[in-house]
Amino acid sequence: MSSQLTPPPALSAAATAALLVDTTPYLSCDECFERMDTHVEALLADPGDHDPAMEHHLAGCAACHEEADSLIALLTAD
Template sequence: MNDATPPLRLGDLTPEAVDALLLDTTPWLSCDECFDRMDTHVEALLGDSEHHDPAMDRHLLGCAACREEAQSLEALLRARD
C-alpha cells in the first residue's frame, strides 16, 4: 500500500522530463524533507506568485499535515509584513 505514489508511467517520460526529475534527486519528498524546504518554499511563493517547486507542490497536494503547516507558515509570514 502506497497511496502517495503518483500514477506515473515510464512511457510518458520524455528525456527532458527524466532530467527534470533527476535534478532534485527525487520529486517525491518525505515529510522531513518537506519541512526542511518549507520556509524557503513559502517565502518564494510569497515573493513570486509564479514560483513552483514541483516536489513541494506534489508533497503538499498529497500530505494534509504538511499542507496545513505550509498554510499556517504562509499566514504567519503574511501577517509579519
C-alpha cells in the same frame, strides 16, 4: 453467535483524490519541513514560483499542507 462486520464508510471524493496524487518526484515529510521556509518565502515573493516536489508533496500530505498554510498566514498577517 453470529458476528457481522460493518463495512467502513466510503471515502469522500476529495479523500480518494488525495490518496491517488502522483507524488513524483518523491519528497518525505522530513525533507518537506526542511524546505518549507524557503518554499513559502519563494511563493510570497513570486506566486508563479514552482517547486514540483514541494507542490506534489503538499497536494498529498494534509499535515505538511497545513503547516505551509500556517506559515503563509503568519508571514502575511498584518
